[in-house]
Amino acid sequence: MLTREAIFRQINADNVEPIQEIVAVDYDNALQMPLGFRHRGRYYKVMELIGSFQESPDDPSVLYLVRTQAGVYALYLDLWKEPGKGHLHRGQWVLHFRVEEEGEDRMLVDMKLKRAADFHGHLCPDLAIGYRACQYALRHLELELLWSPGLRVIVESACSAVDAVQRLTGCTVGNGRLVVRDYGKHVYTFVCGEGVGLRLTLRPEALPPDPDFLALEEKIKAGRATMLETARYQALLDERISTLLKLPDEVLFSARRVAVEWPDEPTTSALIPCDRCGEPVAASHLVTIDKRRLCQPCAEQKKVTPPDR
Ligand SMILES: [Zn+2]
Ligand SMILES: [Zn+2]
Structure with missing residues (x-):
């Protein structure tokens, strides 16, 4: 299909x-x-x-x-x-x-990239960047991963690239080996072993802002684009993806070794009802204010969970 x-x-x-x-x-x-x-x-x-x-x-x-x-x-x-x-x-x-259906998805020649795109739902520039970051890191950390398995990753953006990282490294938010910090930056830190990581940053020259592309994107978001403009946008996206897949590693990323303190999340299976909304909360995530044990949204008084009473 x-x-x-x-x-x-x-x-x-x-x-x-x-x-x-x-x-x-x-x-x-x-x-x-x-x-x-x-x-x-x-x-x-x-x-x-x-x-x-x-x-x-x-x-x-x-x-x-x-x-x-x-x-x-x-x-x-x-x-x-x-x-x-x-x-x-x-x-x-x-x-x-x-x-016509012939020649579908000629973009996807690499099986690993294809698997990431299937998992994510489509192939897009952010997914391509995440894929390249993983390929780079896995190649550079190959030896280290042999004697110190258990790769962990910190991604500084909550974009499509996160899915590439999850599919290609097996590090997921759920298994606790992936931390996502939504800073909107293409920065990936691959941690193997204690205290050190390989930090990859997308170079500004890799994806320079293209006014035509951005204007078309605005038009599509506003629902004002014609079918041919939408198709043209897809072609521009594909050009970006091809470029991102072809650029040499050094042009795409700057890389350096950094000291990393892995955020130590306390884990507990104890669930305690929040004193305001009554919803069960992991004990490690309760906040105590005026002797009341509250979930974080209630502590911040975001009215997402109205009190039952
Ligand atoms: Zn995407
Ligand atoms: Zn609450």
Whole structure:
């Protein structure tokens, strides 16, 4: 099945099979999406709406990209104004094209990268950076890991790269061998043995800000991008990913050995109800204020957990 990213890759490469036929569509007014369409005697049920696009701000026509059991199709709701009838529109549905499935995800040649992308859900620049950081560190720490196994990692960003680290190193938040500090920085510290780590920092030259890319990203976030702009954005993303995968290690990261104090989380299985919200809390995570034992949100009085009483 084509991923969302692969769909836009195919559209950008014009790997589509043009159809251009008028079709009958079941349209749900409340959901504002097509539920299915009939084409050459066969019914195609919509399983997923990939996106809807208005191709120009002054044309009310809408292009829907839908996934059916037989592939991904572009359905075009062609709308035009009836002369002399005010705001009333007339329209027809056109089955525009089908996205070809051959050559899917040519981006993924490396099996380890493919596994990370499968785990994460897609291949993106942040995942590529995390992947490169792990490859670099595992190569450089190979010998040390032989006599001192039990790699641990500190990642200074809560982005997609965390999933690459979890998949490629086996260090996860759950097993306590991964600490995520959300500083928004591509900084990765790989710790093996006591007190020392290899700290990798993404060099600023590796991913310089690209105004065109950022402008397109804003447009997509605001829901104003056309289908071709969305496909073009995917192509720019792919260019970034290829660059990140190709750059030599030294150009991508600066690396240095650092002293590391691994944050020692007290672990306990004792659960004690918070004196304010009543929800059970690990004893190690309780905060005592005015003799009341509170969970952290209650201690900070974030009203996320209203008191029961
Ligand atoms: Zn991602
Ligand atoms: Zn509480």
